[in-house]
Structure formats: structure tokens, C-alpha cells
Amino acid sequence: xxxxxxxxxxxxxxHVIKLFELLADKYDAEIIFTxxxxxxxxxxxxxxSSGNFKARKLNGFFLFPKIKITLGLFVLFFEKTxxxxxxxxxxxxLLCVFFISRILRKPLILWxxxxxxxxxLTHKLTYWLTKFIYKNSDAIITYGKHVKNxxxxxxxxxxxIFCAMHSLDNSSFDKYISxxxxxxxKRKLNIENNKIILYVGRIDKCKGLDYLVDAVxxxxxxxxxxxxxxxxxxxxxxxxxxxxxxxxxIFLGYVHNKELFRYYxxxxxxxxxxxxxxxxxxxxxxxxxxxxxxxxxxxxTNAVGAAxxxxxxxxxxxxxxxxxxxxxxxxxxxxxxxxxxLWRSMAQAGREKVKEYTPEQTYLCFMQAIxxxxxxxxx
Numbered sequence: 001x002x003x004x005x006x007x008x009x010x011x012x013x014x015h016v017i018k019l020f021e022l023l024a025d026k027y028d029a030e031i032i033f034t035x036x037x038x039x040x041x042x043x044x045x046x047x048x049s050s051g052n053f054k055a056r057k058l059n060g061f062f063l064f065p066k067i068k069i070t071l072g073l074f075v076l077f078f079e080k081t082x083x084x085x086x087x088x089x090x091x092x093x094l095l096c097v098f099f100i101s102r103i104l105r106k107p108l109i110l111w112x113x114x115x116x117x118x119x120x121l122t123h124k125l126t127y128w129l130t131k132f133i134y135k136n137s138d139a140i141i142t143y144g145k146h147v148k149n150x151x152x153x154x155x156x157x158x159x160x161i162f163c164a165m166h167s168l169d170n171s172s173f174d175k176y177i178s179x180x181x182x183x184x185x186k187r188k189l190n191i192e193n194n195k196i197i198l199y200v201g202r203i204d205k206c207k208g209l210d211y212l213v214d215a216v217x218x219x220x221x222x223x224x225x226x227x228x229x230x231x232x233x234x235x236x237x238x239x240x241x242x243x244x245x246x247x248x249x250i251f252l253g254y255v256h257n258k259e260l261f262r263y264y265x266x267x268x269x270x271x272x273x274x275x276x277x278x279x280x281x282x283x284x285x286x287x288x289x290x291x292x293x294x295x296x297x298x299x300x301t302n303a304v305g306a307a308x309x310x311x312x313x314x315x316x317x318x319x320x321x322x323x324x325x326x327x328x329x330x331x332x333x334x335x336x337x338x339x340x341x342l343w344r345s346m347a348q349a350g351r352e353k354v355k356e357y358t359p360e361q362t363y364l365c366f367m368q369a370i371x372x373x374x375x376x377x378x379x
Contacts, residue, residue, distance in 0.1 A: 002026070002027050002028040003027045003028065003082040003083055003370070003374070004027070004028045004029075004030075004080055004081050004082045004083075005023065005027045005028065005029040005030070005081070005082065005083045005084075005085060005370070006029075006030055006032060006076060006079070006081045006083075006084050006085070007020070007023065007029060007030070007031045007032065007085040007086075008032045008034065008073070008084070008085070008086045008087070008093060008097050009031065009032075009033060009034070009086070009087040009089070009090075010033065010034055010035060010087065010089050010090050010093075011033055011035065012031070012033060012050060012051070012055070014168070014169075014172070014257050015167070015168035015169070015286055017050075017051035017169070018051070018168075018169045018359035019359045019362050019363055019366070020051055020053045020055075021051050021052050021053050022359060022360065022363040023053070023363065023366060024052070024053035024054060026367070027370075029053065029054065030053075030054045030055065030056065031053055031054070031055040031056075032055070032056055032057075032058060032073075033055065033056070033057045033058065034057075034058050034060065034068065034070045034073070034090050034093045035057070035058075035059070035060060035068055035070070035090075058070045058072035058073060059072065060072070060092075063092075066091075067091055067092060068090060068092060068093075069092050070090075070092060070093055070096070073093060073096045073097065073100070074096070074100075076097070076100050077100060077103075077104070081104070081106055082106065082107070082374070083106065083107045083108075083109065083370055083373060083374060084097055084100070084101045084106055084107065084108045084109070085108075085109045085110075085111060085366075086098070086108065086109070086110055086111070087110075087111045087112070088110060088111070088112040088113075088114055094133070095133075098133050098136075098137075102136065105377070106377070107138040107139070107370075107373035107374055107376070107377045108137045108138050108373070109137065109138060109139045109140070109141060109366075109369050109370065109373050110133070110134070110137045110139075110140045110141070111140075111141045111142075111164075112140060112141070112142055112143070112147060112151075113142070113143035113147055113166065113283025113284050113305060114147065114150070114281075114283060115146045115147045115149075115150040115281060115283070115305065115308065116150070116276060116281035117130065118278060118279040118280070119278040119279070120278050120279045123279065131154055131155075134151060134154065134156050135155070135156060137160075138160065138372075138373035138376050138377060139160045139161075139162060139369040139370075139372050139373040139376070140156065140160060140161050140162070140369075141162050141163075141164050141365060141366060141369050142161060142162070142163050142164065143164065143166040143283055143284045143305055143309055144163055144164075144165070144166060144284070144305060144308065144309025144310055144311075145163055145308070145309060145310060146305055146308030146309045147163075147283075147305070147309070148161045148163050160372065160373075160376075162365050162366075162368055162369040162372070163365065164361070164362045164365035164366065165356065165357045165358070165361045165362055165365075166284045166286065166289075166305070166306075166309065166311075166357070166362070167289065167357040167358050167359050167361060167362050168286055168289055168290070168357075168359070169359060170289070170293050170354060170355065170357075170358060172257065172258070172261070173260070173261045173264065173289070173290045173293035173294065174261075174293040174294065174351075175261050177261065177262055177265045177294075181262070182262075182265055182266045185262055185263075185266055186266055189225075189227070189250060191225040191227070191248075191250070193223060194223045194224060194225040194248065195221070195223060195224050195225070195268045195269075195337055196225050196226075196227055196266055196267045196268050196269075197212075197216065197224065197225070197226045197227070197267070197268065197269045197271060197333065198226075198227045198229070198263060198264065198267035198269065198270050198271070198291070198296070199212065199226070199227070199228050199229065199230070199270075199271055199272070199273075200229045200230060200255075200260065200263070200264075200270070200287045200290070200291075201229075201230045201272070201285075201287055202230055202231070202232045203228065203230050203231060203232030203233075203234050203235040203238060203251075204232045204233070204234050205234050205277070206274065206275060206277045206279075206280040207272070207273065207274050207275075208273035208274050208275040208301060208303075208323065208324065209228075209234070209238055209273065210238070210241060211273050211275070211324060211325065211326045211329055212226070212271060212273045212326075212329060213226070213238065213241050213242055213245050213247060213249075214245070214326035214329075215326040215327070215329035215330040215333065216245070216247045216330075216333075217245035217246065217247050218326070218327075218330050219330055219333060219334060220334060221334060221337055221338070224247070224248065224337075225248045225249065225250065226242070226247060226248070226249045226250070227249075227250050227252065227263065227267065228249065228250065228251045228252065229252045229253075229254075229255050229260070229263060230253070230254065231253055231254050235251060239251060260290060261290070261293070261294055264290060264291045264293070264294035264296045265294045265296075267291070267294075267296045268296075268336070268337060268343075269296070269297060269298075269299060269333060269336055269337070270287070270288070270291035270296045270297070270298045270299070271298070271299045271300070271329070271333075272285050272287060272288060272298065272299075272300045272301070272304050272306075273299075273300070273301050273323070273329060274300075274301055274303050274304050274323070275301065275303055275323045275324050276303045276323060281303055281305075282303055282304045282305050282306075283305045284304075284305035284306050284309060285300065285304045285305060285306045286306075288300060288304070288306040288311060288312060288318075289306070289311065289354050289357055291350075292311075292317065292350035292351060292353065292354040293351065293354055295347035295348065295350060295351050296347065296350070297317070297318055297319075297336055297343060297346040297347055297350060298312055298317070298318040298319075298350065299318060299319045299321065299329065299332045299333065299336070300312050300318060300319075300320055300321075301320070301321055301322065301323035301324075301325075302320055302321070302322055302323055303323040307320045311353065311354070311357060313349070313353065316346070316349050316353075317346050317349035317350040317352075317353050318346060318350065319332040319335070319336070
């Protein structure tokens with residue numbers, strides 16, 4: 001008889017669909033979505049996808065702006081479940097699933113990308129509770145070695161931590177695009193004769209975009225355009241900074257994931273200059289996986305999980321720089337834009353490296369964690 005698994009998370013992001021389908025193929029798995037809190041996309045822009053797996057969505061209400069109460073989770077007390085899997089999001093749902101699993105004495109597996117405990121007052125006050133949940137879970141799946149090292153530093157037993165390659169369906173991003181199509185897109189954006197530096201993600205201060213603008217304003221090359229794709233509350237402020245810095249820039253806003261590969265294909269450099277703040281440290285940055293699929297060399301800071309986790313290899317398939325350092329961003333960009341041999345080498349290395357990061361590899365790690373947690377509970 002197949003194990004009955006309840007996988008509780010916030011929404012169905014496009015990058016987890018394949019993983020959910022693989023789990024549903026082997027186990028009697030149901031994915032339960034609790035909604036959660038998203039503050040950077042309007043409702044019409046939220047990409048909540050579906051796939052070939054059993055799923056249900058539970059409605060709830062917000063007690064506070066960032067705390068959603070989903071009372072429907074209590075039905076889990078009365079449903080047969082062999083294993084619970086929970087992502088480290090949605091505070092109420094996390095606590096609810098944790099205590100239900102402990103009361104029912106069923107294995108609980110956590111999936112996390114956190115490698116720096118937030119330093120807000122709320123997070124400091126609940127630090128003990130977070131550690132308690134980590135220590136009393138049966139297994140933990142991490143985005144990479146950087147998260148595992150963080151958990152071990154908290155005193156979490158290493159044998160129950162499983163490193164999964166944080167991945168997406170590469171076939172969605174390694175699509176072929178002809179030279180003519182690239183030129184047409186550049187012409188449409190009025191940047192056909194420019195070198196293109198691309199950023200994709202939230203337009204938020206924690207993404208380190210101020211440092212990027214400062215770096216571009218000092219770059220010793222002409223015909224540079226910065227293309228920002230994404231939405232966020234920091235957009236107006238950043239645009240004012242771009243104007244004051246007199247750089248050439250374009251804010252495209254939201255672009256559907258199905259169309260993003262075209263923009264990676266025309267970019268000369270992809271950059272993710274994220275910084276550590278009181279309430280954020282980039283867990284991974286799947287946009288780096290996306291860029292590498294199109295052979296776009298990446299510049300990332302050491303505050304990006306894809307660097308700490310091993311996807312970006314400094315000097316091989318990208319460049320890792322210290323966070324909050326405009327000068328290092330400038331030097332990295334000039335290095336890539338002036339050395340064609342280096343650029344081609346990194347582009348090819350990135351394409352090869354990202355092939356290793358697949359939902360199938362992530363799924364194998366989940367299988368190992370499930371077997372471990374079930375055997376531990378039986379013992």
C-alpha cells in the first residue's frame with residue numbers, strides 16, 4: 001500500500017509542479033495550499049499553477065497583515081496520513097501542522113531554504129520556537145549545503161538533514177530562440193545596439209538594486225542598458241535613482257514565466273545583487289537557474305543561496321562578489337563584457353552545470369528523507 005502523504009505549502013509555484021507530479025506518481029500524495037502572504041504581485045499577476053496531482057486549497061483569513069489563519073488545517077486530525085511535509089512558510093500553518101504531526105505521532109519533514117535567522121523583533125522573540133520545530137522534526141530537506149551548514153550550526157543533527165538541489169523544469173527555459181527573434185525583441189525594446197544587463201525578480205531594496213545602479217553609472221563602457229523585469233514597492237524610488245545616475249534603463253514590470261526565456265536569451269549578463277537585511281537573505285534565487293539555461297553568465301553576491309549552495313561557481317560559470325559593494329559589481333561586469341573568451345566559457349559552463357539541477361534530483365532527495373523519517377518513527 002502506498003504511503004499517504006500530506007504536503008502543505010502556500011501556493012503552487014511553477015517550479016514545483018514537476019516535483020509534485022513525481023511525488024504523486026510514487027506516493028498517495030495530496031498537496032494542500034494555504035495561500036500565504038504575497039506582497040509584491042497584484043492578484044491578477046500571481047502565478048498559481050496546477051499539475052497532474054491531487055490538490056486542494058484551504059481558505060482562511062488574515063488576523064494580521066502577515067498572519068493568515070487557516071482553520072481548515074484542523075481537518076488533518078481526522079484524515080489518515082502517514083507522513084506530513086511542510087515548507088517553512090505561513091506561520092500559522094507551520095505551527096498547526098507541527099503540533100498535529102506531533103500529537104498524531106506521524107513523521108514530519110520540513111523543506112527549507114532559510115540560512116540566516118531574520119533579526120526583526122518578532123523573529124528574535126520566536127527564535128527559540130523555530131529551533132524547537134527544527135529539532136523536533138523527523139527530517140529536514142534543504143535547498144543546498146549552505147542551508148545544511150546553517151542548521152548544523154544551530155545544533156540540528158546532521159544525519160536527518162538532506163540536501164536537495166533547488167531546481168525547476170529546465171525545459172521551460174532552455175528553449176531555442178533564433179537570432180532574428182532576438183534582434184526583433186531588442187528592436188522592440190529600442191536596445192538593439194546595446195549590451196544588456198538583466199535583473200529579474202522583486203523590485204525591492206533587499207535585492208541590492210541600488211548597488212547595481214551605482215555600479216552601472218561608473219562603468220567604463222558605453223552602450224549599456226539595464227533591463228529590470230519584476231514588480232515591487234521600491235520601483236518608483238529605484239527609477240528616480242536611475243534617472244539621477246543618468247543610466248539607460250527599462251522597467252518592464254511583470255513578465256509571465258513562459259516568456260522569460262526570451263529575455264535571458266538577449267541578455268549579456270544576468271545579475272542578482274541581493275543583500276542581507278533584518279528580515280531577508282536570498283534563500284536561493286531560481287532566476288539564476290533560469291538564466292543559465294539560456295547561457296547567460298551570472299553575477300551574484302555572496303548573500304545569494306545559489307552561490308552558497310554550489311550552483312554558481314566563481315570564475316567558472318559566473319562571478320560571486322561581496323554583497324553591498326558597487327565597485328565589485330562594476331569590475332565583474334566590465335570583466336565579462338570585455339573578455340569574449342571568458343564570457344563564452346562561462347556561458348557554456350552555466351548551461352552544463354544547471355543540467356544537474358532537476359526536479360528528478362530533488363525528488364530523489366525527498367524519497368530519501370521520507371524513508372528516513374518513516375524508519376525513524378517505526379524505530
